[in-house]
Amino acid sequence: MHPEGPDTSALPVIAVVGPTGSGKSDLGVELALALDGEVINADALQFYRGMDIGTAKITMDERKGVRHHLLDTLDVTGEASVAGFQVECRRTIQDIHARGKRAIMVGGSGLYVRAALDVLEFPGTDPVIRQRLEAECAATGLSPLRARLEVVDPVSAARLGDARRVIRALEVHELTGRPFSSFMPQREYFQPAIQVGLSVDRDVLRDRLADRVHRMVEAGLLDEVGRLDAAGLRQGKTASRALGYAQFLKVLDGQAAIPEAAEETIVATRQFARRQLTWFRADPRIHWLDWQDPALVAKAAALTKAA
Template sequence: MKIITIVGPTAVGKTSLSIDLARRFNGEIISGDSLQVYRGLDVGTAKVTIEEMAGIPHHLIDVREIHDSYSAADFQQEARLAIEDISQRGKLPIVVGGTGLYIQSLLWDYKLGREGEVDDTGLREKYESFAEENGNLALWQQLQAVDPLAAEKIHFNNRKKVIRAREVFELTGHSILEPKEQPQKLYDSFMIGLNTDREILYQRINQRVDIMVAQGLLDEAEKLAGTPEVQAAQGIGYKELFPYFAGNITLESALEEIKLHSRRYAKRQLTWFRNRMSVNWYDLVQQPETLHEIEDAIEKWLEEETN
């Protein structure tokens, strides 16, 4: 089954490209973003507008309430159902998003169990933060509880290896030390990665934050400020504003934090996709004419027989 996947950091034009390709190739779009599932969180998630959709059906947007949780396992199940539905109707599924774990768990046959509950920042940052707050030993003890085989072989102070072992177990349900076959790839996916020069990317991210404020970001964040413990409230662009609402920092400081965290997240997104997936990279920001190159490559790929 053929699908197109568009990945990359924030603010590089994934939404615009997805609409162009859906119109050109009779496609429908599946959001692979872990926050766009929430109703009412439109500005801070850069959610596609009705006007931008241009009549193209979109899936997995506005499917959860703000207080609900949403996991990689939820996305995996619901996105696969959407792909099946779209394909059966003779249309081309186009998955768009920057949440690396979601895309990886969708395309490959990973078995996500109860511990598939992750937020949009990804597993690695989750465990890094846990270690920073609780220490390496506490992180190692967490690994020991679920994967004693790996814990026996990895010293508790080797944080990098402990995190990798914990990450593998959560994603696959297997010890990193267990011999196992590589997960099967489930789809014939043409993977498009969008990126641009780092300085330009960071400038676009900063500008996007300013635009979001003008569009009502503070109103959205204020809705979440009363329930900072819910998963939706942990998204970049929202949690940084809570100290401002409490009177502890200035608005300028909060916005600088959003920009900083957004830039760091973009860097992590690029690292994930470069290290874990085979992606065809393009720069539509500086070279918009390469859209024709992308379309030509997709046409050739669609003519190929699926293995």
């Protein structure tokens, strides 16, 4: 039995996924208008208040009156939590469906999408155990910890490379008695769902992402980063590393010029888009549609109605 219980309305959750810059936000709005739905944000960086320009957060005008959920829920000093998102997103889905609307999740943060849609447990944490393991790693190096992990969880030992993840896997085993690998998600929906993926022309997307970064700069990205810096951006583990924000903090520090920071952001964004495509392409349940198809909205709506 799932702890929160699947939604009893049996309406499939709709998820619009794909790489950054592929038009997910616009499709989410159009589907909501066509299906009498509401949108749930599943982009981890759009949880942060004030991170608007650099995340291409959908504006009030672009929302066309469609209600959006889980936007602007965190200060930049906060840390996004996949486990917390799972709870809030499923609660929001239930609320939307209880009101007879369609829940349409939109985002490119793959693990967050999986957490909301799939059967996925999150083991707890124990700061005492973690601090002890971190101290041991600092004193003796990673090799003894990795050797211990190979004994208790060979699957994770083969997958995980960096110290933070090895320590996390050992922490989970010590805390739960189960191997960390046993918590990995299976492709099993928590409740009825349909995923619509936006299939992109990679060359066109490369140019589009470059143009988008330049538009962000023109729209005042540096000023936005400056405002958020004053609000504690550097103290936020997640927000401070966000695409564009990390690069433009260097401009504020005199370590880079705006054109250099823009180019670094373009390169990093293209790399991120490739990783997103790799992640989503691995899921055979996604229905892929051409992002530039004039009939995109009608085809996506037909998919969801057939589910």
